Structure formats: structure tokens, C-alpha cells
Amino acid sequence: MISLDSRIMYVSSTAQLGVVGSGTKLRFIQRGSRFIAKYSGGNIQRGCLVGKIINETLEWHYLQYEQSGELHSGRSTCEIIEGIDGKVRVIEHFQWQTRPGSGTNVFDELPPEPDINNLVSKLSLETQSKRSLASQ
Numbered sequence: 622m623i624s625l626d627s628r629i630m631y632v633s634s635t636a637q638l639g640v641v642g643s644g645t646k647l648r649f650i651q652r653g654s655r656f657i658a659k660y661s662g663g664n665i666q667r668g669c670l671v672g673k674i675i676n677e678t679l680e681w682h683y684l685q686y687e688q689s690g691e692l693h694s695g696r697s698t699c700e701i702i703e704g705i706d707g708k709v710r711v712i713e714h715f716q717w718q719t720r721p722g723s724g725t726n727v728f729d730e731l732p733p734e735p736d737i738n739n740l741v742s743k744l745s746l747e748t749q750s751k752r753s754l755a756s757q
Contacts, residue, residue, distance in 0.1 A: 622674055623703050625658075626651035629731045630711065632663075636724025638717070640664050640687060647728060656681075664688050670697075677701055679711065693719045708732075 630647045632639075644663030647670075649656055654675070660668040665685050672681025679699035686692050697715040704710065708730040716723040 622654070623677070623701050623709060624651055625649040625656050625674075625701075625709065628709060629733075630709070630728040631731055632726055633729040634725075634727035636715070636726055638722035638724045639715070639726050640685070640693070641668075641726060646731070660685075672697075674701070683715075693717065695719070 626649060628649045630649070632641045632643055632645045635642050641660070642663040645660055645665050646662050647658045647660040649658045651674075654673050656672055656674065656679075658670045658681075660670070664687055666688050668683060668685030670681045670683040672679055677700065679701055680697070681699070682694065682696045684692070684694040695715050695717040697713045699714065700712040702710045702712070710730070711728040713726045713728065714723070715726065
């Protein structure tokens, strides 16, 4: 089973009736076969989805507060694919429950965010080493 835990994804392809877009980012937390994700960006002020993984299939329900001030929800069945680079792609087939329509969106994993504290520590050590060498 592919784990979604701690993965951050963006929308790489949006259906004509979809509201999410390239500015929308999703952050996943998974425990066993259950997961949640919070998302925002683009036309979405705030969204949440809750679901489960069954083999290589995701099923989730979503609720989103849109920039327009509207609140909408739906359900999705998704294919999950892990590439040879280890990154995950999700192909979502959604059905709106609060408005007419359905469609397909594609989510791709972003690279992990850098640990800023670790980078600052490394830069500080490098700067101290260079100063030490220069003073000798």
C-alpha cells in the first residue's frame, strides 16, 4: 500500500467543472488505511477531504469553502500511482454533491520542503569555518 502520509501535492490538471487549480496545494496525513488532507490556494480558501485507501484506490469525501464565499462538497474515487522516482500521482474522478457535474483532476507530489533550521545551521557552520581559515 502506498502511503500518503506527509506528502504535499499540487493540481497538475483540472477538469472543466473543477474548482481546484495549479495554485491549490494538498497536505496529507495518513494512519493505516485512513487519511485526511487539508487544501487551499487558487479558488479554494480552505478545503478538507477524508477518505480511505483500498489497494491502489482512494475513496474520499471533500468539503471546500471557495473564494466566492460558497461552500461545496462531493465525493471521489481515485487511482494512485507511484512513479519510479517514488513520487505519487493521484487521478481523481469526482462527483459534485452540491452542484451539478463531475470530472477528472490530476494531483502530483511536490518535492519535500527543505528544513530551514537545518539549512541555517549548515550555513552558519560554513561561515564560521571560512572565518576561522581566513584568520589563520
